[in-house]
Amino acid sequence: MTEHTALYVYALVPDRQGAADGVTGLDGRPLRLVGVPGTTVAALVHDATPAPFQGDDEQVRRWVAEQNRAVTAVWERTGSILPMTFNVLVADDAASGRSAERRLADWITEQEADITGQLEELAGRCELRVEITVDRTAAAAGDPEEGAREAGLDGRSPGMRRLLAKQREQQARNEAGRLADSLHAEIRQRLLSVAEDFRDRGPAHRTADETGVLSAALLVRHEDIDAVGTVLSEVRARQPAVRIRFLGPWPPYTFTDARHRAYAQEAAS
Incomplete structure (x- = not known):
């Protein structure tokens, strides 16, 4: 001391x-x-x-x-x-x-x-963190034209194959983007139906081949944790290309009013 x-x-x-x-x-x-x-x-x-x-x-x-x-x-x-x-x-x-x-x-x-x-x-409240993405490869696999594009690569020159591979990558990105856009509002609304508050967050875990749908912190009552899990399970079952990361429960860090921290910093000065 x-x-x-x-x-x-x-x-x-x-x-x-x-x-x-x-x-x-x-x-x-x-x-x-x-x-x-x-x-x-x-x-x-x-x-x-x-x-x-x-x-x-x-x-x-x-x-x-x-x-x-x-x-x-x-x-x-x-x-x-x-x-x-x-x-x-x-x-x-x-x-x-x-x-x-x-x-x-x-x-x-x-x-x-x-x-x-x-x-x-x-x-009686806790924080849950949810990150939802679309796997671009899985999203493109649902495109009925993808098989025809793959078959069309046979016999092509290496340069043409590279060009077509880039086109496939962009098409997969576009397809994942369309799916992500269509899901965002629906999932947000469903989560808000079981959570008391919702805060958007920056992406925490996203690989290069994923397109973001939603990254959020949820404030929920302890008894509603399972309801959030049910919403996410239903989304995953309906959309196989969706990837979900679900973390918590934690103390409600994101939903704590920052005023008390500012006061404490002032007291500490």
């Missing part, structure tokens, strides 16, 4: 006794809850020096994974959580004589209504 101690803040949660028992965070540090008298909110923290965690890319990825595991473990016990980003530290304030814990408690007290409202809105 240095002269001025700090708290590394992982998340804000409903104050539940024992929710952090046995949970460890970065580099195996034991976590604890800092409850705030007069509120129903607690902060998930570990004791730290004021210096941020710094390392190479591999080490930072490991720390982020450890933070996510800790947040998930406590979320499963409390039912709601507002996760912080990596490296949110609240330090002692030598000028005012306020400890890190006092500064954090003061900030939570000031923002209690907003924080409590967000925790209530997210209670």
Whole structure:
């Protein structure tokens, strides 16, 4: 420890006794809850020096994974959580004589209504991530003219075969694009019928021979996870060229109002 101690803040949660028992965070540090008298909110923290965690890319990825595991473990016990980003530290304030814990408690007290409202809105909810693509080769296989084009390659010169192969690739791309366009609005509407919120995301897992249909984060009640799976299974059964990646459930990172993170960064400054 240095002269001025700090708290590394992982998340804000409903104050539940024992929710952090046995949970460890970065580099195996034991976590604890800092409850705030007069509120129903607690902060998930570990004791730290004021210096941020710094390392190479591999080490930072490991720390982020450890933070996510800790947040998930406590979320499963409390039912709601507002996760912080990596490296949110609240330090002692030598000028005012306020400890890190006092500064954090003061900030939570000031923002209690907003924080409590967000925790209530997210209670019993989780995040699912869905990425849907069309496999271009599979989409082209459904084209009745594809077999004739393949047969037409026999006896052609190498240069002509290369030209025709490029044409086939473009035709497969066009066919996959048409299918993706026809599916996007339908799948989005069906997912919104079973999810409470929907946020578009950039593609996370897409190979060179796939055309994107939809990449999204869904906010759903735990009891509706199977309903999302049913929608996706029906789409896959009806469209063999469709590829679906379905991940979660996770804490609702995407749907957490960023205001509390901004406030926390301000408190940490």
